[in-house]
Amino acid sequence: MSDIAANLSEIKSKLTGTNTRLIAVSKTKPNDAILDAYSAGQRIFGENKVQEMTSKFESLPKDIEWHMIGHLQRNKVKYIIPYVHLIHSVDSLRLLEEINKVSLKNNKTTDCLLQIHIAEEETKFGFDENDLLELLNLDSFQKLQNIKIKGLMGMATNTENEDQIRKEFRSLNELFKRIKGAFSLPNCDFTEISMGMSGDYEIAMQEGSTLIRVGSSIFGSRFHA
Numbered sequence: 001m002s003d004i005a006a007n008l009s010e011i012k013s014k015l016t017g018t019n020t021r022l023i024a025v026s027k028t029k030p031n032d033a034i035l036d037a038y039s040a041g042q043r044i045f046g047e048n049k050v051q052e053m054t055s056k057f058e059s060l061p062k063d064i065e066w067h068m069i070g071h072l073q074r075n076k077v078k079y080i081i082p083y084v085h086l087i088h089s090v091d092s093l094r095l096l097e098e099i100n101k102v103s104l105k106n107n108k109t110t111d112c113l114l115q116i117h118i119a120e121e122e123t124k125f126g127f128d129e130n131d132l133l134e135l136l137n138l139d140s141f142q143k144l145q146n147i148k149i150k151g152l153m154g155m156a157t158n159t160e161n162e163d164q165i166r167k168e169f170r171s172l173n174e175l176f177k178r179i180k181g182a183f184s185l186p187n188c189d190f191t192e193i194s195m196g197m198s199g200d201y202e203i204a205m206q207e208g209s210t211l212i213r214v215g216s217s218i219f220g221s222r223f224h225a
């Protein structure tokens, strides 16, 4: 068994009997490494750059589900809409409007998550709670028919402090439950919470994650690849 297959098998054993699915984050990794994971049965992959994801989509098996997990610029939306499975990183109404417009042209509805800022760090993208509630109440949001909001995505603070990480994931889950209870909209179907990476996915699962995004624990460290 390759290292990648062994790593996958170990992570997947922790998902057995849970509601959580694994996204293998393959950014910066060569096609060989992805095919190694594919041979071990992995079909869901996450990338954070449009050009890299598109060229991997073009050269790799077509039954792979591609997830965009990185910051997305509006002028690049058109390249991924034809094939992307889920966009995790939606952080503005203007971006949603562009996704909606391009999706309409492609005669499809694109599944999206709204990225929520839960970490202490200032640098991470995302809505805060008030922005989110405001967005969901806007007519200009509610009339978008070619997007479907499947839930929320968040990244915890990069810290060793597990209590803090847990608190941040818990707050995301609480926000998710609140909007799920309060909003019944045609373009929303709140079923997914995308949270948890290599360092914190076990905490994220305990706090209700349905999608974990794991890179280095599968493919090895980005810095030593």
Ligand SMILES: *Cc1c(COP(=O)(O)O)cnc(C)c1O
Residues within 6 Å of the ligand: 025, 027, 048, 069, 070, 155, 196, 197, 198, 199, 213, 214, 215, 216, 217
């Ligand atoms: C890189 C990345 C991950 C995976 O990080 P690892 O620590 O390598 O597991 C998850 N989510 C996002 C948004 C990322 O950019």
